[in-house]
Amino acid sequence: MKTRLFFILFLFLLSENVPAQEYLSERFFQGQLVEDEITRAYLTPVKIVWQSDNNNKQVKNSEVLLTQFDGQLSTSGEGICLLRSDNETQASILLDFGKELYGGIEIAAAIRSEKKPLKVRIRLGESVSEAMSDCIDNSVPGMSSATNDHSLRDYTLELPWLGTIEVGNSGFRFVRIDLLDKEVDLPIRSVRAIFRYRDIPYLGSFKCDNERLNEIWETGAYTVHLNMQEYLWDGIKRDRLVWLGDVHPEIMTINTVFGDQEIVKKSLDFGRDTTPLPQWMNGISSYSLWWIIAHRDLYLYHGDLDYLKEQQAYLSALIHQIISKIGPDGKENLDGGRFLDWPTARDSNVIHAGLQSLTVMAMEAGKDIAGWLNDRELNNVCIKASESLHKHLPSDHGNKQAASLLTLAGMLAPNQASPVILRNGATDFATFYGYYMLEALAKDGKYREAMNIITDYWGAMLDLGATTFWENFNYEERLNALPIDQLPDPSKFDIHADGGDHCYIGLRASLCHGWASGPTAWLTAHVLGIQVIEPGSKVIRIRPNLGDLTFAEGSFPTPYGVVTVKHVKQADGKIKSEIDAPKEIKII
Known part of the structure; x- marks a missing residue:
């Protein structure tokens, strides 16, 4: 009897052109699917802030990471950024997505000769200083204040052979990637931010x-x-x-x-x-x-x-x-x-x-x-x-x-x-x-x-x-302060790492x-x-x-x-206004 009722429901769903989520929920997941209210979009980095070497040894072809990626890896080894760490230098790169965002990151690891997963360290930062910080290095002033409270922003990850992995979520603008395994090549086609936001119009x-x-x-x-x-x-x-x-x-x-x-x-x-x-x-x-x-x-x-x-x-x-x-x-x-x-x-x-x-x-x-x-x-x-x-x-x-x-x-x-x-x-x-x-x-x-x-x-x-x-922002600290999009400079006050008080000390802010x-x-x-x-x-x-x-104009x-509304100051100092409002609203 249950099978027959389920089959009837299945036919009904087919005939009514129901949305995929409703169909899948009833057909396969017994009504357990919960819709995500948040929209996802992918963002490509706009700038390479820093890399561990510029001699084409540990980091090669890094500009590839600034090009668009359609999400599909191939068996071709062309157009790839290559990281390689050795006993002297750890291959590292710091990317800037241009604007603070909320979400995770997607790393597309390309084809390589060995199929063993490779370990990388990921550091997300709202500032360059935070992305460059080391939570366990108390010898660096301010840098030990970076935390993983509420969201992981500093973690170790294994990248698959010829595969894409997504991790997150946190608030960040900058991403640093370090290859932890030594004497192996890590080919990366893409590092994209996964931007999570509500798809709602800016009416005002x-x-x-x-x-x-x-x-x-x-x-x-x-x-x-x-x-x-x-x-x-x-x-x-x-x-x-x-x-x-x-x-x-x-x-x-x-x-x-x-x-x-x-x-x-x-x-x-x-x-x-x-x-x-x-x-x-x-x-x-x-x-x-x-x-x-x-x-x-x-x-x-x-x-x-x-x-x-x-x-x-x-x-x-x-x-x-x-x-x-x-x-x-x-x-x-x-x-x-x-x-x-x-x-x-x-x-x-x-x-x-x-x-x-x-x-x-x-x-x-x-x-x-x-x-x-x-x-x-x-x-x-x-x-x-x-x-x-x-x-x-x-x-x-x-x-x-x-x-x-x-x-x-x-x-x-x-x-x-x-x-x-x-x-x-x-x-x-x-x-x-x-x-x-x-x-x-x-x-x-x-x-x-x-x-x-x-x-x-x-x-x-x-x-x-x-x-x-x-x-938090202490206005006096702006003097001789290091902007958040610049590499740490000991001669300047680091506005993120050196400031703060109460519960938002340093990079925790x-x-x-x-x-x-x-x-x-x-x-x-x-x-x-x-x-x-x-x-x-x-x-x-x-x-x-x-x-x-x-003048000033805008919407509400x-x-x-x-x-x-649009307000324009006249030569005599008086303001001329143009106002357009729905008929249901009384304007005074």
Whole structure:
């Protein structure tokens, strides 16, 4: 009977022209095939950065590796790169793929006389220094900080005779290959990167007459795109996890560039479902606060009421838990991990100021959500909690993070925060909380100053070879710094190997961290001036701020289609705007 039913199903599948995956799953794998949401593509290296010799002895015909490969090996020995190690020199080559990516590598080993597999060492690097590092060589300053945490980036591999092998995955731009076996020839036809990414359109855009700002906007968008893997990650090499505070700048960038994406909801739900109350998300109380704020912003942009209703029970219980941590004097007493960002991690006074502010912001977000859900009880609870919190006004302690959050919470006048944030320019800016520093400057109308900071701080990473934005960047370290795409030079400060702090010391630091993408969302919101006013982007206010720019144009995704704007500064300094929006959207 089972055989007959299976045969009937088989005939049905044939007659309905079902997709191959569905057919194979039902026909051969009993429904066990799970579709990969990620697209794969192959990339050829663009440059040979270094090789162990240039005398055509250990490394021959290396330029072959820069040519396109169609994936099919042949029995011909023509057009092959040859590696050969001996007792004096190890055959090695360092390849540059031109841009940071997430994925693995494919090595096509060509025909040779002996069929025994040959051993190679593979080192992936987000910088040249990382790809050239030796984890076990503590005699080289900085180089011992390279790790295999979260993803293998330094490993030994056996290559087959006349075969292709794929391994991965990690975040990298550079690949070093060393032939470990001696006195044997290793012919290689190709070394390709296997690029893994979500095949989604870039609906948002930004362009102005400052090419540096254009590149920064695009780099922030690309940084987040790489971190949109199975879930919304922090980093693609290290921290391939869902951190519920860190995702907020990423969500704002996704809203700005890609529009409504299921990976955001999937990641927020992951935080909820893996954090039974009274636990805090990721063990950090502020990250549960950010979860509430993220839901407010997500609904404001996309207006998915059914999804918001799914959060109601957990949200209400979480808000009541937070309120239980507010003292009679209005002071927050949150337990769990007390954390804002790494640069402030050792300053308990600044952390308190930030947590007081974030608690206010979470209650304000909760009030908005409760209103949209028509939950009067929760709405009133949030209003009262916010009023109580405003009774306690901590100092900003001259700290940029604290001043920014106090301003965004409405507890510090913007014109009082701006001098703190702008003190010494980009010095003491941060990759994560830099977004909120920029937002606080916008509240004070300091758009020109904020654009200068973006140009200096995020632009300095580009000057140092960045193609994605970093987990951490100390602005002062840019001086006499070695760019990430250059070979180590003892006379210069190695920006990757010698820098870092906390959990990202030296080469362990991630050079592709989604929380650093804030300028992308900020430039669209404040230079293009696109501000969402009512849920679902039904009402959008457009108020451009060009600063020293002469024009700015771009697009913005909404549930009803893309809004496009173009702003041109006239001779009298006034701005002429052209706006095109779907008919469902009211433009103010």
